[in-house]
Amino acid sequence: MSALLSARGLKLAFGGLKAADGIDLDVMDGEFLAIIGPNGAGKTTFINMTTGYLKPQAGSIEFDGKPILGMSPRKIVALGIGRSFQLPQLxxxxxxxxxxxxxxxxxxxxxxxxxxxxxxxxxxxxxxxxxxxxxxxxxxxxxxxxxEGARKLADxxxxxxLRPRLLLMDEPTSGVAAADKMAVVETLVRVLRESRVTAVFVEHDMEVVARFADRVAVWGQGRIMALGDPQTVLNDPQVRRDVIGELPQEALHAPT
Incomplete structure (x- = not known):
C-alpha cells in the first residue's frame, strides 16, 4: 500500500499556540485513518492545511506525489481531495x-x-x-x-x-443522536469503500474509531503522540490517560 497523502514537517502557530509543531504523516491509499485528540490539539488545522484553507509556516504536503501547498481549495478539490465540515454545508x-x-x-x-x-x-x-x-x-x-444524521449523510x-480520491471529514458524527450514530457511520463507510475513496476523519467517539478505523493518529499540542492500529493505540496507557479516559473493553476490541 502506497501513500496517497504525505505531510512533512508541518508547522503553524497562532500567536503562542502551536497548532502544528512538526507534523509528519502518511495517509495510505485505501485506508480509513481516524484522528483523535482533545479540543485545540490541531486536528482541524491539519485538515485546513491539507485542503488549502490554511498555509503552514513550514513543511510540505504532497498528494499522489505532487506538491499542493499554495494551491487554492478549488484547485485541491479538482485534484481529488474532498472534505466535509463539522457543520453540514447544505x-x-x-x-x-x-x-x-x-x-x-x-x-x-x-x-x-x-x-x-x-x-x-x-x-x-x-x-x-x-x-x-x-x-x-x-x-x-x-x-x-x-x-442531523441525514444532514451529515447528505453533506x-x-x-x-465530486468523485474525490481522498475525503477528509471533520467530526462526521458530531450532533448525531446516539441511536443513529453507528448506522450513519456504517452507511458512509460502505459507500466510501465501494467508491474506493481513502478517508481521514476527526472523531471524538472512541467506539466509532475502534470499529471503523484502520489506523488511528493521536494529536496533542500540535504533534502526533501515537500512530497505529486502533487496538494498540486505544489501549496505550498514555493515550487512555491523556486523551480518551476509560473506554468499554468491548469497544477496544471491536472489529474494523
Whole structure:
C-alpha cells in the first residue's frame, strides 16, 4: 500500500499556540485513518492545511506525489481531495435532491444560473447517489427539515459527488443522536469503500474509531503522540490517560 497523502514537517502557530509543531504523516491509499485528540490539539488545522484553507509556516504536503501547498481549495478539490465540515454545508432552502444535483453539476462544470438544473443526466446521477446513501426517502424534503444524521449523510454525499480520491471529514458524527450514530457511520463507510475513496476523519467517539478505523493518529499540542492500529493505540496507557479516559473493553476490541 502506497501513500496517497504525505505531510512533512508541518508547522503553524497562532500567536503562542502551536497548532502544528512538526507534523509528519502518511495517509495510505485505501485506508480509513481516524484522528483523535482533545479540543485545540490541531486536528482541524491539519485538515485546513491539507485542503488549502490554511498555509503552514513550514513543511510540505504532497498528494499522489505532487506538491499542493499554495494551491487554492478549488484547485485541491479538482485534484481529488474532498472534505466535509463539522457543520453540514447544505443549501438549506433546497431539497436533498437539489443539493445532490448541484454537486453533480458543479463537478461536471455545466451548471449556470441560466441552465436548468434537473436535466435528465444530472437528475439520474443525483438520484443514484442518494440511493447509495439511503437518502432516497427524503430526496424531496428541504435540507433544513432533516435530522442531523441525514444532514451529515447528505453533506458527505455532496462531497462524494465530486468523485474525490481522498475525503477528509471533520467530526462526521458530531450532533448525531446516539441511536443513529453507528448506522450513519456504517452507511458512509460502505459507500466510501465501494467508491474506493481513502478517508481521514476527526472523531471524538472512541467506539466509532475502534470499529471503523484502520489506523488511528493521536494529536496533542500540535504533534502526533501515537500512530497505529486502533487496538494498540486505544489501549496505550498514555493515550487512555491523556486523551480518551476509560473506554468499554468491548469497544477496544471491536472489529474494523
Amino acid at each position: 443549501f438549506t432552502e433546497h431539497t436533498v435532491l437539489e443539493n445532490a444535483a448541484l454537486a453533480v453539476a458543479a463537478r461536471s462544470g455545466i451548471w449556470s444560473p441560466f441552465a436548468p438544473l434537473m436535466r435528465p443526466s444530472i437528475r439520474q446521477e443525483a438520484e443514484a447517489l442518494l440511493d447509495r446513501f439511503g437518502l432516497s426517502p427524503v430526496a424531496d424534503r428541504r435540507a433544513d427539515a432533516l435530522n 458527505i454525499a455532496m462531497a462524494v459527488a
